[in-house]
Amino acid sequence: MLGCYLALAAAAVIMLLPLAAAQPTPWRESTCASSTYAANSTYQANLGLLAAALPANVSATPAGFATATVGVVPDLISALALCRGDANASTCRACVAAGFPGAQRECPNSKDVTIYQDDCVLRFSDQRFLDFVGANSPVSVTTVDPENLTVSAAWFTAATVALMNATVDHAVTARGNSTKKYFATGEENFDATHYPMIYGLAQCVPEMTAAQCRSCLSGFIAAMPWWLKGMPRGRVLGIWCNLRYSVNPFYTGSAMVKVSAPPAPAPATVPSIATTEGTGRKGRVAGISAGVACFAVMILILTVCTVIRLKRRKANKRDNAFNRMARGKCTIYEFPTLKEATGNFSEKNKLGEGGFGTVYKGNLPDGQEIAVKKLIDSAGQGLDQIRNEVLVLAQLQHKNLVRLQGFCLHQNEMLLVYEYIKNGSLDNFLFDASRRNTLNWDQEYNIILGIAKGIMYLHEDSSVRIIHRDLKANNILLDDAMDPKIADFGLARLQEGGHTQTRTTRVVGTYGYMAPEYAIHGNVSPKIDIFSFGVLALEIVTKRKNCGSDDSDTDTVNLLSDVWTCWTKGTISEMIDQSLEGHSRIQALRCIHIGLLCVQSDPDDRPDIPSIIFMLNRDDMELQPPEQPAFFFGENSNSASPPYQQGVYMYNRSEVIFEDISKNGLTITYPYPR
Known part of the structure; x- marks a missing residue:
């Protein structure tokens, strides 16, 4: 389970960054692709047109979100900008405008850049990523907040996860002030002595469906117990969704969600030196019993919350998957179906073998003929990442490409299902x-x-x-x-x-x-x-x-x-x-x-x-x-x-x-x- 969460966290572009209460310079992080454009090229000219128009377009929208495409292939640029839901129009415009020179400084002449700033996210690319909402986020770097917690890490983690779940629920189901779709802020009463409040924020791009937004944010939250690691503040950022929490206030306006923290763990009982041996033994037994009982209650609470969260994630993930399947005309096949269709992958149904795997002919129960490729060397890869890649490939349609109909994930094995081409391969002719x-x-x-x-x-x-x-x-x-x-x-x-x-x-x-x-x-x-x-x-x-x-x-x-x-x-x-x-x-x-x-x-x-x-x-x-x-x-x-x-x-x-x-x-x- 830990491995699954870590894989999901990595694929979702996790970034943990220190959030100081007061920063002398604006915070910014960036990711850069390797491809570059030449000086004074058409791509650079198109980027200039984009930089001139996008900030105003974003700030003029109620949701603080805009996309744009400029030019034609091979100098086509796709772009996205999303301002934080509590940013006003002038702040939004200034943030997006600052992103373009920031991209040039940190990623000189790169064709594919993502800039994360306090008030906005900006990405431009020579890839048409806008066609695949929620997929293919750029990879970023992970850093750690140096400040250590002064309370129980398990208690703080449970409290933060509860806050972020409530904030995500509100972001997905509510429309905020009716103009900020998929945005919510939250606060939680925590510990009066050390951290009186924990603050949270969750946001998705408005073009996502509710299921896509929940899936994106829930994936981040599911990995929180492993990337949180007792840090009092952090961010998880992707181009399609992001969340943030801190023990210091960082957003404007009142919180949209207010929750109560889970109960603090009971303090350890220290027996008095002056007690008799019998009294000391009883005290130790009582302390151990109380500790075990508190631990059992906490485990029970966390287990129930986890089960509920996983069921919700599974349902939303399934909905999101099927939405994307429908758009890409891609089917998820059951392994027993493909096993039966190919005669248990029998040698007589083998069509060929290559560097990526072996291909078998199959017949589905409805009479449809298919070609099934069993990929090799897929066990060491993140299956969620492979599935997302397959969904991208399934949307590529051309008369001179074999159509990818669907796929199957079985344990650590990956199977791709293609249309069956009766005449076979060119080498035979x-x-x-x-x-x-x-x-x-x-x-x-x-x-x-x-x-x-x-x-x-x-x-x-x-x-x-x-x-x-x-x-x-x-x-x-x-x-x-x-x-x-x-x-x-x-x-x-x-x-x-x-x-x-x-x-x-x-x-x-x-x-x-x-x-x-x-x-x-x-x-x-x-x-x-x-x-x-x-x-x-x-x-x-x-x-x-x-x-x-x-x-x-x-x-x-x-x-x-x-x-x-x-x-x-x-x-x-x-x-x-x-x-x-x-x-x-x-x-x-x-x-x-x-x-x-x-x-x-x-x-x-x-x-x-x-x-x-x-x-x-x-x-x-x-x-x-x-x-x-x-x-x-x-x-x-x-x-x-x-x-x-x-x-x-x-x-x-x-x-x-x-x-x-x-x-x-x-x-x-x-x-x-x-």
């Missing part, structure tokens, strides 16, 4: 000798273009940026119309905890499809998907598997080196289907050209995905000559490397090696038929 001639060129070209459009959605148009990291032929499924659907999108993001990274220590993917900077150094960017797309395009046109992908023979010369050799010799036409004529032939050669541009060694030399789609759609667009691509050779390759290489990337199935080779001159000829 490219590399299986019995099906190799099934696809005609129009279908192949449509597959290349469809994969590019799916990547475009993941990289540019979805609410969150997704870098696939494992694009390959058996992760491309073909529907009844032979339209491609990218599978396993977002699983790399899911396994990494939902954060966009520039470098990772856990490389996932398949050799032969991995860009060299990712395979060797773990550098992550959209350009690693571009490299994989280039390999896919070459495989589709030539119907040959790239050496090193999956179970290909390591003694076979790498496809990229063969294509490049033919390109430089002017014999590239030999690599395509000899039955192609006219426009189809030119289109196939153009796809090889684009594929070579995508597999360049330097990521900066690879085109981005919008450019690729433009090149595929515009046959009259002139393409720049490709340079030598990143080469991968099997260690036992029976073909010598071309003499004009600048460098060679070599690999076996467990490692990738870069070797420097001298550079000679090279003349590029255009092999397209005239």
Whole structure:
């Protein structure tokens, strides 16, 4: 139970901070993402427009809350500002306005910043976080109040939890003064000698439903016994909800909620030295009995409160979950249902196995066919965090993505449920000798273009940026119309905890499809998907598997080196289907050209995905000559490397090696038929 609470506390962005009664400078904390914008860029100009308009918009609303979007992708900025419910319009406006220069000072040129201040919260980001209310809060830092309590920590904790529960109840169910939705303040008579009063505040953004607000705040409160730790004041802050308590007054106006503290623990009984042995023994027995009785009563009270709170949290969590499920068209499946549908995950229903898990075909009782993926390595992760990530992924809808229908959490296991695609994966149509001639060129070209459009959605148009990291032929499924659907999108993001990274220590993917900077150094960017797309395009046109992908023979010369050799010799036409004529032939050669541009060694030399789609759609667009691509050779390759290489990337199935080779001159000829 402790682990669950701690996980929930971490996912909910907990921040405990000292709240002095009088602070010489305004209090501020910030979180920064790693991505940055360039000086004098369009993003910076859009941020200036946002900074000029948002403070006035927030202060003009009765609830002190506003959202905004400025610009278009890739310079689109989403923003949110929420002022504390007791702040007046001028205070609200000044706080939000101060947040923008504060963000620049503390997170220079960062595209994603959250600023927490006494009177407001401000976040702006290049991610469309406004589409997912209550999810994906930024991560912040935890600090501790140095002041120690002078009363029983257990008593103070019980009193504070009771106060915050009452304050949250009022914030969720009442509208305050009818203009401040989801805001409440509270006070509690505590200990006249040490801390006469405890003050509390709870608030959610007005756009949340009541169930979402309660779930957000209840998650904070449930973790209080572990993060409170006997501190007389603290804050728990997220962009969607926040609460605060202190033994000193910190809000304006009268408290909306007033509660009484739980009874103080009975003082320990100290027997008198002058008593007789019998009297002393009776006194000790009476003291122990009284202590045990008080302890039992306190445990009983705390147990009852905990049970009630957990039942309330469970009900609200279920309501909140189902609200989000409905919006994302995502279903929670019971494990016995999936177990029965897949024949207890029998080998005969196994569709495939990859880096993220094993996929099984299933049939639901209503006759619907599904594909069930059992994820590996999910036991060590916070299941609540995984569920939130899955809910985000379930809302990504595109014709060239396999639709995620739902999920199942079973003990420490995670199962994802996808739509079932009857035609299976692309590799069967490219590399299986019995099906190799099934696809005609129009279908192949449509597959290349469809994969590019799916990547475009993941990289540019979805609410969150997704870098696939494992694009390959058996992760491309073909529907009844032979339209491609990218599978396993977002699983790399899911396994990494939902954060966009520039470098990772856990490389996932398949050799032969991995860009060299990712395979060797773990550098992550959209350009690693571009490299994989280039390999896919070459495989589709030539119907040959790239050496090193999956179970290909390591003694076979790498496809990229063969294509490049033919390109430089002017014999590239030999690599395509000899039955192609006219426009189809030119289109196939153009796809090889684009594929070579995508597999360049330097990521900066690879085109981005919008450019690729433009090149595929515009046959009259002139393409720049490709340079030598990143080469991968099997260690036992029976073909010598071309003499004009600048460098060679070599690999076996467990490692990738870069070797420097001298550079000679090279003349590029255009092999397209005239």
